[in-house]
Amino acid sequence: MRSPARQQRRQQLIQQYVLSRRTMLALIGLACAPALEMCLGNKSYATAPDLPANQDIPTLPQKNNSAIQLERQEQLSAVRLQYQLAFRLPNAVRVATLPLQEVFDQAYKNNREILSQKIAANQQAFQQSPKPFVTLEDYAAVFKVLPLPDIAKTFKSNDTFAKQRLSGPNPMELTNVLSLNYNLFEKLGITDEIFQTVLLSQTGKADESETLNSATQEGRLFVTDYARLDSTHVTLKSNRFLTAPIALYYADRSRSHSRLIPIAIQLGQVPKESLLCTPMDGVDWTLAKLIAQMADFNVHELVRHLGQTHLALEPIALATVRELAARHPVNVLLKPHFEFTMAINALADQVLINPGGYVDIIFGSTIESSLNLTTLGISEFFNNFSNFALPNNLRQRGVDERSVLRDFPYRDDGLLVWDALLDYVSQYVGIYYRSNQDVIEDFELQNWLQVLRKSVSDGGFGIVSLPPRLTNRDQLINLLTQIIFTAGPQHSAIAWIQYQYMSFIPNMPGAIYQPIPTVKGTMQDESSLTHFLSGIEQTFAQVNVIASISNKVDIKAFTDFGVNSFQDPRAINVLKSLQDRLEVVEKQISQRNQRREEYYPGFLPSRMANSTSA
Ligand SMILES: [Fe+2]
Numbered sequence: 149m150r151s152p153a154r155q156q157r158r159q160q161l162i163q164q165y166v167l168s169r170r171t172m173l174a175l176i177g178l179a180c181a182p183a184l185e186m187c188l189g190n191k192s193y194a195t196a197p198d199l200p201a202n203q204d205i206p207t208l209p210q211k212n213n214s215a216i217q218l219e220r221q222e223q224l225s226a227v228r229l230q231y232q233l234a235f236r237l238p239n240a241v242r243v244a245t246l247p248l249q250e251v252f253d254q255a256y257k258n259n260r261e262i263l264s265q266k267i268a269a270n271q272q273a274f275q276q277s278p279k280p281f282v283t284l285e286d287y288a289a290v291f292k293v294l295p296l297p298d299i300a301k302t303f304k305s306n307d308t309f310a311k312q313r314l315s316g317p318n319p320m321e322l323t324n325v326l327s328l329n330y331n332l333f334e335k336l337g338i339t340d341e342i343f344q345t346v347l348l349s350q351t352g353k354a355d356e357s358e359t360l361n362s363a364t365q366e367g368r369l370f371v372t373d374y375a376r377l378d379s380t381h382v383t384l385k386s387n388r389f390l391t392a393p394i395a396l397y398y399a400d401r402s403r404s405h406s407r408l409i410p411i412a413i414q415l416g417q418v419p420k421e422s423l424l425c426t427p428m429d430g431v432d433w434t435l436a437k438l439i440a441q442m443a444d445f446n447v448h449e450l451v452r453h454l455g456q457t458h459l460a461l462e463p464i465a466l467a468t469v470r471e472l473a474a475r476h477p478v479n480v481l482l483k484p485h486f487e488f489t490m491a492i493n494a495l496a497d498q499v500l501i502n503p504g505g506y507v508d509i510i511f512g513s514t515i516e517s518s519l520n521l522t523t524l525g526i527s528e529f530f531n532n533f534s535n536f537a538l539p540n541n542l543r544q545r546g547v548d549e550r551s552v553l554r555d556f557p558y559r560d561d562g563l564l565v566w567d568a569l570l571d572y573v574s575q576y577v578g579i580y581y582r583s584n585q586d587v588i589e590d591f592e593l594q595n596w597l598q599v600l601r602k603s604v605s606d607g608g609f610g611i612v613s614l615p616p617r618l619t620n621r622d623q624l625i626n627l628l629t630q631i632i633f634t635a636g637p638q639h640s641a642i643a644w645i646q647y648q649y650m651s652f653i654p655n656m657p658g659a660i661y662q663p664i665p666t667v668k669g670t671m672q673d674e675s676s677l678t679h680f681l682s683g684i685e686q687t688f689a690q691v692n693v694i695a696s697i698s699n700k701v702d703i704k705a706f707t708d709f710g711v712n713s714f715q716d717p718r719a720i721n722v723l724k725s726l727q728d729r730l731e732v733v734e735k736q737i738s739q740r741n742q743r744r745e746e747y748y749p750g751f752l753p754s755r756m757a758n759s760t761s762a
Contacts, residue, residue, distance in 0.1 A: 204715035206477035208580055210589045220473035220592070228470050236497060237523045239530065240459040241609050243466060243490050250490045256761075259701045267692050270294040274688075281678050281687070284654040290691055297648045303655035306350070306427055309437050310397055310408040313372060315748040317645045318448035319558035321372040322397070324546025325364045332360060332369070336394060337419035338412050343398075346426045350409045351400060363398060367552040370397045370408070374443035376451070378417055381521060388512035391416045391664045393440045399553055406554035413440050415664050423666055432668045435677055439664065441656045446511060448642065448650075449658075450518055455525030456536070457639040457760045458496065461489050463609040464600065464631055471596040477580040478593060480719070481573070481628060484709035485635040488702060488761035506693040509686055512659035533613045537630045538566045538638075557748035558641065560740070564733045565637045565751045566629070572726040573629045577621055579718045584620040593618060636706055639760040641750035647698035651691045657681050658690050697762055706730070706756035 209217055234244035243250070252260070273292030281287055288300050302308040313322040325332055332338075340359045348354050363369045377392040384390055396411045413436040416422025425436035465486035472479035500506050501519060508515040529536055535544055542548040542559050553559075581587050588594075597618055602608020618624050650656045654677075662680045671677070682690065704710050707727050714720050730753040741747045749755055 203475060206475050206480045206580060206716055206719070208477065208586060208590050209473065209592045210586075220475070223473055224470065231466055231470055233466065236501075237459065237519060237526065239523055239604055239610050240526050241463045241466060241604070242459075242493065243462070246490055246494050250488070252488055252491050256488065256702050259699075259703060263696060263699055263701065266293055267695050270695075271688050271692065278684060281681065281683075283675050284677060284681075286678070287653045287681070287687065290687055291651075294651075294691070294695055297652050299649055299655045300652050303652065304434065306410050306437075307407070309441070310410050311746055312441075312444070312649060313370075313397065314408060314553075314555070315557040315744075315746060315750065316444075317642055317649050318444050318452055319556075319750075320452050320541075320642070321374075321444065321447065322370050322545065322547055323373070324367055324552065325369040325371060326367050327544065327546030328371070328373075332364060332371075332396075333419075335371075335373070335417075335419060336396060336412065336414050337422070337424050338396065338414075342424075342426060343411060346411050346428065347398065347409070349428060351402070353402070367546065367549070368399045368401075369411075370399065370547070370553075371395060372397075372440070372444065374440075374447060375417055376521065376524065377443055377446060381517075381524065382513045383517040384512055385514055387661060389660045389662065389664050390446070390512040391422070391439060391443070393422075393436070393443050395440045401554060408553075410437075413437065415439055415666075421666075423664075423668065425668070429668060431671045431674055431676065432665070434674060435665065435671070435680065438654070438657060438677065438680065439660060442512075442658065442660050445650060445656045445658055446513075446518075446521070450507075450511075450521040451525030451528075453639075453642055454496070454501070455522040456529045457634060457642070458489070458493055459522065460526055460529050461486065461631075461635050461760050462493055463611070465489055467596050467599045467609055471599050472592050476592055477576070477719075478596070478624075478628065480714065480716075481576055482631060484712040484758045485632050487710075487712060487759045489635070489759055492761055500693070506689055509689040510658035510682075510693065530611045531613050533611055534626070534630070536634070537626065538562050538633060555744070557740070557744065558750060561737050561748065561751035562637065562641065564736060565730075565753065565756075566633055568726060568729045568733055569633055569637070570625065570629045571729070572722060573625050573632065575722040575725065576719060577625050577628070579716070579722065581621050581624070587618050587621055587624055590618075593624070635759050637751055637756055640700070640706075640756040643760075643762065644698055644700055644755055645750055646694050651694040651698075653681055653687055653690060659686070699762060700755065700757045701762045702757055702759070704758060706753050706758055709758065 207216075209220055212220065230247045232244040234242050236242050270291070270293035274290050279286060279289055284304075285300075288296055291297075299308070313319060338360065343360050343363075344354070344356060344358065347358065360369065371394055373394045374392045375394075377390055379392075382390055393413055393415050394417070395413045398409045398411050400407045400409050410427065412424055412426045413433075414422050414424045415436060423432075423436075425433050427433050429436070465482075468479055468482050468486065474480075498505075501515070501522075502508070503515055505515075507518050511518050513521070534540060539548070542563075547553050547556060547559060550556075550560075581590075594617060597614060598608070600609050600611045601614035601616070602610075603612055604610040614627070615623060618627075657680075659682065660680050661682065681687075707723060707730065714723055733751075734753050737748075737752050741749075
């Protein structure tokens with residue numbers, strides 16, 4: 149019979165953690181194992197003796213005896229048969245056939261079905277009394293059942309345009325001119341006179357001492373340069389038009405709160421040839437903003453979203469399941485963050501990126517050309533992997549300094565989540581890797597790395613910028629933090645916010661249907677802009693797909709891992725610390741949102757998913 153103290157300890161353990169029923173049952177079962185009793189008896193897990201030979205407790209392969217090592221190899225051989233490889237794009241390996249354990253669960257399917265019915269009902273309601281889009285406001289009429297996004301009230305304002313670079317769906321583009329390798333005057337046909345006139349009109353203050361050079365040196369000038377949409381990369385469909393605009397912004401810090409002021413938009417990459425519009429240009433400026441928003445839509449969906457989350461994560465998920473045994477601690481750590489990723493990507497093959505699918509209907513470029521942009525985006529990600537870790541990415545873009553850009557919600561909230569994850573992964577790695585030597589000797593981990601970093605032409609998965617070997621715990625911690633952050637928080641931040649900004653066509657059109665203007669003054673009024681925007685078919689394609697991919701269909705909360713819940717009490721303990729910390733992060737972001745002019749939900753832990761699953 150167990151002693152009362154031991155029973156009480158077990159009861160405390162159960163009550164302490166909010167776990168799924170399945171995990172709870174597994175934990176109770178585990179509590180009978182002498183191995184667990186040994187763990188519970190040790191207050192300092194870092195100095196715990198060798199790990200128990202229990203299948204549910206992760207172990208490093210080099211710590212196993214030869215029989216278990218053989219068992220691991222046999223399990224991996226079986227997994228490799230199940231998860232065979234295929235290519236949809238040339239640089240992103242995919243699973244050939246979706247294994248049964250990767251398909252959506254019933255709760256996910258039910259949620260998806262409810263959402264689909266709502267989207268269909270919305271379109272049907274409009275079609276009962278369809279109205280043409282004569283004014284920009286008429287696009288609001290497509291929201292019959294689906295809610296009209298708030299952006300419909302503010303989309304015309306310059307402030308709203310600029311804020312989308314800081315707290316919209318794609319806060320990944322804004323870059324400080326100081327951080328770029330180019331001379332501003334070689335890229336933009338702008339003069340100090342134009343700059344000062346716009347500043348005066350937007351701030352009400354004349355300041356002839358502030359020139360483009362001085363503002364650049366002070367770090368106050370930022371651009372969003374959509375050079376990747378240049379015609380050399382893009383083939384257009386007939387009657388659709390695209391360009392590679394550059395937008396210039398000025399960080400005004402003269403007020404109590406900072407403000408990003410749009411200064412100019414150049415409708416192409418060639419200064420003087422490409423039309424330069426400023427806020428002084430009336431309807432031409434409104435059109436220039438629309439074109440810049442269209443470019444941002446293209447880069448967001450094809451590069452940042454599809455390329456640099458969905459399709460970049462599947463190779464990592466595949467390497468993890470194929471190279472790390474089920475009981476490997478890194479497999480156990482990452483598994484919840486790959487849930488449904490292969491399934492959603494397989495669904496995207498069928499309805500999103502197939503010929504005649506949503507991407508084909510909505511975007512200005514051909515489907516092959518759109519997917520080429522995605523391929524280039526994946527290469528950019530794989531060739532510079534660690535540069536996409538949030539702190540590095542912010543630094544490289546010159547947007548990390550609060551003294552330069554005071555209010556940047558994506559940065560400020562994202563770093564709270566990043567830091568929490570970094571601590572969590574550090575503690576988790578510390579359970580299993582007692583020293584750097586443990587990392588070096590982990591042959592499954594080193595194989596995993598080799599498979600990931602070998603080029604596709606050499607039979608690898610193409611993340612060629614990964615280091616040749618993992619030699620210490622910090623390297624591993626940074627790598628795992630970046631993977632988890634990308635799969636959960638980053639995808640959630642750029643996906644669940646799409647509906648608010650990208651479903652309302654006059655804020656963010658997927659394509660432009662008239663030639664990009666080369667002269668000003670040809671439009672009579674704002675209603676003329678509707679000729680540049682989509683008709684009913686493409687509008688509903690955009691509304692429907694954005695509504696469909698903006699929802700966190702998986703009902704589980706971030707850090708609730710369901711069937712993939714941890715079984716090792718030490719890892720459960722570390723996860724509980726993360727959950728406690730995320731509660732604090734939730735409060736911090738909520739408080740910030742009360743002070744902000746615009747609510748930014750991107751990194752609210754309560755809204756995040758564990759994985760890229762929708
Ligand atoms: Fe997504």
